[in-house]
Amino acid sequence: MRVKICGITNLQDALEAVNAGANALGFVFYKKSPRYIEPLKAKEIAEKLPPFVQTVGLFVNENEEFINQICFDAKMQLAQIIDDFDVLNYEKISFKYIKVIRAKEKKDLLNLNKEYYLVDAFVDSFGGEGKRIALDWFESIDCSKFILAGGLTTKNLKEINGFGFYGVDVSSGVESEVKGIKDRQKMIDFVKEANEIK
Numbered sequence: 001m002r003v004k005i006c007g008i009t010n011l012q013d014a015l016e017a018v019n020a021g022a023n024a025l026g027f028v029f030y031k032k033s034p035r036y037i038e039p040l041k042a043k044e045i046a047e048k049l050p051p052f053v054q055t056v057g058l059f060v061n062e063n064e065e066f067i068n069q070i071c072f073d074a075k076m077q078l079a080q081i082i083d084d085f086d087v088l089n090y091e092k093i094s095f096k097y098i099k100v101i102r103a104k105e106k107k108d109l110l111n112l113n114k115e116y117y118l119v120d121a122f123v124d125s126f127g128g129e130g131k132r133i134a135l136d137w138f139e140s141i142d143c144s145k146f147i148l149a150g151g152l153t154t155k156n157l158k159e160i161n162g163f164g165f166y167g168v169d170v171s172s173g174v175e176s177e178v179k180g181i182k183d184r185q186k187m188i189d190f191v192k193e194a195n196e197i198k
């Protein structure tokens with residue numbers, strides 16, 4: 001089970017997430033988020049990370065040029081893309097990317113292309129709200145290319161055992177009481193638990 005820890009805003013949290021065993025770190029380039037990070041600051045963190053940790057830039061309804069520029073400037077290796085209006089030409093994105101499905105109902109998980117998707121619960125603010133998706137929506141669906149997000153914590157992670165998700169993505173569930181600041185022990189516990197899930 002791959003684990004992405006999203007909403008990294010400082011080097012200490014980044015290194016603690018890596019030491020906890022996270023495979024990927026997410027950086028939010030959406031200015032209205034409390035976890036927004038300036039691209040230059042994200043770059044400084046990215047440059048200090050050890051090998052084999054993927055940097056993921058999160059974009060909300062931005063154009064191709066913006067996504068390419070910020071991924072380049074901030075040294076992101078993957079773009080996590082919310083494209084609500086389905087307007088992007090993905091051939092123009094020069095970086096690897098993963099599309100986000102903001103699921104409102106089970107129907108949103110059906111008839112997808114055979115690519116990897118990050119599946120999050122629909123919230124007006126776009127994400128990071130700790131809202132969960134009903135797990136029964138995934139029943140009888142192949143989840144091997146889904147990264148599950150939305151309201152995951154050590155308290156509920158066991159519930160996804162058996163679905164066969166490719167990975168999980170967590171933000172608020174491993175935060176301290178301050179949004180944008182991670183809790184080291186929560187990250188350690190989360191990754192440990194995620195690694196026991198099939």
Ligand SMILES: O=C(O)c1ccccc1N[C@@H]1O[C@H](COP(=O)(O)O)[C@@H](O)[C@H]1O
Nearest residue numbers: 006033126127128130149150151171172
């Ligand atoms: O984290 C944010 O502030 C954020 C802002 C805008 C879009 C997405 C955002 N975060 C993503 O939300 C999900 C779930 O977060 P949580 O675990 O429920 O807090 C995750 O994919 C984050 O990458």
